[in-house]
Amino acid sequence: MAQTSITRSRTExxxxxxxxxxxxxxxxxxxxxxxxxxxxxxxETMLRLVFGNPIIFFILxxxxxxxxxxxxxxxxxxxxxxxxxxxxxxxxxxxxTLSFIFLAYTRTSIVSTFFICAGTFVACSIYGWTAKxxxxxxxxFLTMGLIGIxxxxxxxxxxxxSAMSMIISYIGVIVFVGLTAYDTQKLKNMALTQPxxxxxxxxxxxxxxxxxxxxxxxxxxxxxxxxxxxASRE
Numbered sequence: 001m002a003q004t005s006i007t008r009s010r011t012e013x014x015x016x017x018x019x020x021x022x023x024x025x026x027x028x029x030x031x032x033x034x035x036x037x038x039x040x041x042x043x044e045t046m047l048r049l050v051f052g053n054p055i056i057f058f059i060l061x062x063x064x065x066x067x068x069x070x071x072x073x074x075x076x077x078x079x080x081x082x083x084x085x086x087x088x089x090x091x092x093x094x095x096x097t098l099s100f101i102f103l104a105y106t107r108t109s110i111v112s113t114f115f116i117c118a119g120t121f122v123a124c125s126i127y128g129w130t131a132k133x134x135x136x137x138x139x140x141f142l143t144m145g146l147i148g149i150x151x152x153x154x155x156x157x158x159x160x161x162s163a164m165s166m167i168i169s170y171i172g173v174i175v176f177v178g179l180t181a182y183d184t185q186k187l188k189n190m191a192l193t194q195p196x197x198x199x200x201x202x203x204x205x206x207x208x209x210x211x212x213x214x215x216x217x218x219x220x221x222x223x224x225x226x227x228x229x230x231a232s233r234e
Contacts, residue, residue: 015191018207022187025084025211029091030218036095041102050096057097064093068212075209080201083208090212094219101226109231116229117222124177125214128184135185138178145175165227172224180217187214 040046050057067090075083101110128135149172156164187210 018191018203019187021204021207022210022214025087025207026214026218029087029211029215032088032091033095033098033219036092037099038102040096040099046096047099047103051100060093060097064090064097067093068216071209071212075205078205080204080208083205087208087212091215098219104233105226105230106233109229110226113226113229114222117218117225120177120225121180121218121221124180125184128181129188131181131185135182138182142175142178142182145171146179149175169224169227173221173228176217176221176224180214180221183213183217
């Protein structure tokens with residue numbers, strides 16, 4: 001009985017440490033993105049460099065996509081230091097490309113939308129962590145929804161329909177709310193199933209991968225909500 005209690009206590013400590021690490025890295029990524037975005041939006045030189053030349057902007061987008069795919073697909077083959085560096089660099093580059101929001105929306109609406117997003121994200125994370133229902137079945141549905149959003153967004157780049165943009169935003173909120181709960185439950189299962197005595201580097205890579213998933217959920221949910229609630233500066 002005592003041995004079982006000790007084992008359970010150790011498991012709880014390992015799970016709490018892992019989850020804390022995930023959310024710490026996610027928070028660091030969000031802070032870095034916000035600081036870089038604000039800095040770039042306040043610098044005319046940086047704005048001309050990033051948005052004055054479409055080629056540079058698309059290079060940054062491609063670089064970001066490459067880092068996400070590298071982390072998601074090859075994190076087990078890279079060192080913990082490399083995975084951490086890629087996540088930090090990606091967060092900074094994302095801040096550069098997202099700096100446009102400070103030019104398109106008022107700062108008041110950006111701040112208020114951020115808090116709406118944070119509250120929604122926390123609620124969805126709590127649901128995903130505490131839900132007794134297995135959310136695995138949501139994966140396929142949410143993935144199809146995400147693919148649909150991407151395709152619709154690409155099409156809307158050419159037709160420039162404000163009505164379609166709003167529809168995409170509302171659907172996007174639903175999809176990323178679901179993904180937040182789904183990814184949180186995946187994170188919980190990952191934390192509970194990690195073997196005892198696993199190397200610190202392996203734990204760090206798992207935490208970085210979990211942080212990346214939640215970071216992407218938060219950023220995309222924020223952008224969808226900003227399209228709905230954001231007040232234009234025009």
